[in-house]
Amino acid sequence: MIRVMVIDDEALVRSGFELILGQDPDIDVVATSDGRSALEQIDHYGPDVVLLDIRMPDIDGLAILRAVLARPQPPVVAMLTTFDADEYVLQSLRLGASGFLLKDTDPHQLAMLVKTLAAGGVVLSPTVTRSVIRGFTAGEAVAAAGAAIERLSDRERLVLGYIAAGRSNREIAELIQHSTGTVKDDVSAILAKLGVGTRVEAALIAQQAGLLDRSAP
Numbered sequence: 346m347i348r349v350m351v352i353d354d355e356a357l358v359r360s361g362f363e364l365i366l367g368q369d370p371d372i373d374v375v376a377t378s379d380g381r382s383a384l385e386q387i388d389h390y391g392p393d394v395v396l397l398d399i400r401m402p403d404i405d406g407l408a409i410l411r412a413v414l415a416r417p418q419p420p421v422v423a424m425l426t427t428f429d430a431d432e433y434v435l436q437s438l439r440l441g442a443s444g445f446l447l448k449d450t451d452p453h454q455l456a457m458l459v460k461t462l463a464a465g466g467v468v469l470s471p472t473v474t475r476s477v478i479r480g481f482t483a484g485e486a487v488a489a490a491g492a493a494i495e496r497l498s499d500r501e502r503l504v505l506g507y508i509a510a511g512r513s514n515r516e517i518a519e520l521i522q523h524s525t526g527t528v529k530d531d532v533s534a535i536l537a538k539l540g541v542g543t544r545v546e547a548a549l550i551a552q553q554a555g556l557l558d559r560s561a562p
Contacts, residue, residue: 347463350392351377352409353425354401358448362396362455369456380404384412392420394462396446399424399433407436414441421462438545444468444511464513467548493538494554501538502556504531508544509551 349372351362359377366372375390380401387395395413399406406424413419424437424445434445443462447470450458458468497505500521507517514532518525532544541547 347372347394347459348375348390348392349373349394349396349459350375350387350390350420351396351425352380352383352386352406353377353396353398354379354403355398358398358425365452365455366459372456372459380406380409383409387413387420388416394459395420395422396425396459397422397442399426399437399445407433407440410437410440410442421465423458423462423468438543438549441543442545444470444545446470458511461511461513464515465544466511466513466516467508467544468511469545469548469552493540494550494556496538497535501531501535504528505535505547505551506556508532508535509548509556511548 349366351359351366351374353359353362359379363374363377366374375392376386378386380398380403383397383404397406397409397413410422410424413422421443422441424434424442425448426434426445427448428434437445444467446455446458446468450470462468494502494505500523503521504517507520512520514525514528518528521528536542536544536547539547539550541550
């Protein structure tokens with residue numbers, strides 16, 4: 346059972362997400378909260394996945410993100426936003442969010458995306474714009490990452506494509522018919538070669554390089 350918490354300043358959004366996710370037998374929405382009581386509720390309920398509004402009037406969603414990820418065993422956090430090209434999105438990804446969802450995400454996809462997050466995958470809204478990717482991978486970092494991609498082995502390049510597609514290590518292991526341990530080693534090597542610290546950064550670089558389009562489904 347995946348324990349999920351939804352944090353948003355709008356009660357209608359919270360209740361909507363709770364209703365949709367609550368229909369999946371593998372998901373338990375343990376709590377919903379506005380920003381003011383978010384950290385207290387997270388510590389109390391210990392969710393596996395937190396869906397966090399990126400902009401709230403009473404408290405900055407990025408401040409909550411920083412505080413949550415500073416916990417010894419933090420949950421996976423994905424940001425909720427109404428804008429797919431929001432500067433706050435870039436900041437949240439750099440801080441370590443595992444992705445972001447638009448608030449109008451197709452309800453039929455929502456549970457699947459939460460499961461991807463819980464499994465360790467990356468979730469980027471299907472409407473992630475090129476401007477978001479370019480903003481995240483701008484300047485000299487792009488050139489350096491592009492050169493680094495060329496130094497990846499064929500298997501590492503394939504694994505990177507699957508990371509960009511949101512696949513977890515277990516799923517990648519099944520797809521390439523190697524052990525999960527081998528995939529973990531590949532992911533560590535990919536992050537080191539690309540000079541990034543998170544799967545999200547690697548995923549955005551892969552999208553910029555077009556690897557997602559060339560990876561198998």
